[in-house]
Amino acid sequence: MGRENRTRHNREIERKFLVEKEWLPPNLKQFRSLVIEQGYLATESAGRQVRLRKRGSATSLTFKVGRGSHREEREIKLSPKQFAALWPGTAGRRLRKVRYEILWDNVIIEIDKYRGRHKDLVVAEVEFPDTASCRRFQPPWWFGREVTREKRYSNVRLALS
Amino acid sequence: MGRENRTRHNREIERKFLVEKEWLPPNLKQFRSLVIEQGYLATESAGRQVRLRKRGSATSLTFKVGRGSHREEREIKLSPKQFAALWPGTAGRRLRKVRYEILWDNVIIEIDKYRGRHKDLVVAEVEFPDTASCRRFQPPWWFGREVTREKRYSNVRLALS
Numbered sequence: 001m002g003r004e005n006r007t008r009h010n011r012e013i014e015r016k017f018l019v020e021k022e023w024l025p026p027n028l029k030q031f032r033s034l035v036i037e038q039g040y041l042a043t044e045s046a047g048r049q050v051r052l053r054k055r056g057s058a059t060s061l062t063f064k065v066g067r068g069s070h071r072e073e074r075e076i077k078l079s080p081k082q083f084a085a086l087w088p089g090t091a092g093r094r095l096r097k098v099r100y101e102i103l104w105d106n107v108i109i110e111i112d113k114y115r116g117r118h119k120d121l122v123v124a125e126v127e128f129p130d131t132a133s134c135r136r137f138q139p140p141w142w143f144g145r146e147v148t149r150e151k152r153y154s155n156v157r158l159a160l161s
Numbered sequence: 162m163g164r165e166n167r168t169r170h171n172r173e174i175e176r177k178f179l180v181e182k183e184w185l186p187p188n189l190k191q192f193r194s195l196v197i198e199q200g201y202l203a204t205e206s207a208g209r210q211v212r213l214r215k216r217g218s219a220t221s222l223t224f225k226v227g228r229g230s231h232r233e234e235r236e237i238k239l240s241p242k243q244f245a246a247l248w249p250g251t252a253g254r255r256l257r258k259v260r261y262e263i264l265w266d267n268v269i270i271e272i273d274k275y276r277g278r279h280k281d282l283v284v285a286e287v288e289f290p291d292t293a294s295c296r297r298f299q300p301p302w303w304f305g306r307e308v309t310r311e312k313r314y315s316n317v318r319l320a321l322s
Contacts, residue, residue, distance in 0.1 A: 041224050042203035042211050050203050050211040061222075063202050063250040074250050076243045085237050089224040 012071055012127065013134045015148045019111065019122040023142040025102070028111065033100045036112075039090025043156050047071065051156075052083065052090055059083035095159045104140060107133075118158055123147070173232055174295045175288040176309045180272065182283055184303040186263070189272065194261045197273075200251025204317055208232065212317075213244065213251055220244035256320045265301060268294075279319055284308070 038053040048065040059082075062075040078086075096115040101108055107126050114121040124143055128134040139146075147153045152161075199214040209226040220243075223236040239247075257276040262269055268287050275282040285304055289295040300307075308314045313322075 042205050042209050044203050044205065048203050061247075063247055065250065072250070074247055076239075076246050078237075082237045086222075086224055086235055089226065089233070089235050 012073070013129075013131055014125055014127040015134065015137065015139075015146060016126075016153060017124045017139060017146050017148075018144040018153075019124050019142065020144055021120070021122055023144070024111070024122065025142070028100055028102075031100045031102050033098055035096065036099050037094065037096045038155065038159065039087065039094035040156055040159055041086065041089050043160070049156055052078075052086055054083065061086070093159050095155060105138070107137065109140075114158070121153075121158070123153060173234075173288065174290075174292055175286055176295065176298065176300075176307060177287075177314060178285045178300060178307050178309075179305040179314075180283040180285050180303065181305055182281070184305070185272070185283065186303070189261055189263075192261045192263050194259055196257065197260050198255065198257045199316065199320065200248065200255035201317055201320055202247065202250050204321070210317055213239075213247055215244065222247070254320050256316060266299070268298065270301075275319070282314075282319070284314060 034056040036053065036055050038051055041050040041052060043049040046065065047067045049063070051062045051064070053060050053062060059078045059080060060075055061078050061082075062073060064071065064073050066072050095118065097112045098115070100111040100113070102111060103109075107128065110125045110127075112123045112125065114123075126137060128137065151157055195217040197214065197216050199212055202211040202213060204210040207226065208228045210224070212223045212225070214221050214223060220239045220241060221236055222239050222244075223234060225232065225234050227233050256279065258273045259276070261272040261274070263272060264270075268289065271286045271288075273284045273286065275284075287298060289298065312318055
């Protein structure tokens with residue numbers, strides 16, 4: 001695909017948990033973090049969506065379709081100009097969050113602290129290389145309720161709500 | 162916006178007519194023509210859609226939202242690699258047509274001959290600079306029924322049907 005573009009056809013095996021703010025690691029700010037801003041140009045049922053994302057200064061467009069094990073994801077990098085031309089189309093369908101990445105027990109935990117109207121929400125996401133390690137995963141004590149299958153905590157729902 | 166991107170916020174004032182194949186101008190092949198292939202990554206009601214298009218060798222992504230006089234359109238050029246990465250996401254939601262451009266009475270008539278499963282369909286589209294010239298327009302004798310407001314002849318419907 002070359003450096004410019006990335007296509008992933010793999011299943012995303014991940015689990016998602018709520019986190020209470022007061023239980024967040026006190027040294028959270030020492031970890032790698034970046035601001036993520038994303039918006040949706042169009043979404044359909046069956047998880048079909050076109051998302052614009054600014055991750056730090058990197059801008060991209062991602063197409064997703066399907067759910068669960070039939071998820072397909074295609075992503076291209078956008079130039080700042082391409083991004084700027086499309087971004088206004090996501091007005092009213094956006095979200096902002098700060099993402100912290102923590103290495104824990106050989107997996108990367110992504111802590112997303114939402115901003116704006118969802119600013120009380122903190123979500124931890126863990127992605128696994130296979131289903132075995134997914135099942136084996138022992139959440140740290142400060143994780144709250146698991147919301148892996150709860151659609152209302154999907155980014156697309158949060159952006160549209 | 163620079164050469165790379167184009168954003169149009171204008172109303173598209175256009176009329177659309179069916180054309181019987183046997184009534185097409187016999188010298189049609191002398192006019193400028195190109196093959197257009199397009200597919201839809203995602204579509205919503207209210208005309209919200211993300212379209213990929215290959216027009217000759219030029220590749221682009223277009224976001225549209227709204228209907229009628231509230232139509233908004235944002236288009237970016239895509240590199241061949243960007244296009245190739247996203248195009249598979251339009252499988253089953255595509256159409257192909259050959260477009261001929263004819264100058265008639267100071268307007269450009271675009272004749273679209275569809276291919277594939279809609280290969281019996283020929284549509285003529287005329288775009289106008291203002292509503293006055295739109296109303297004044299006298300269709301040539303070989304135009305068939307006007308279908309300007311018939312959704313089933315929209316490209317997105319044809320691609321999804």
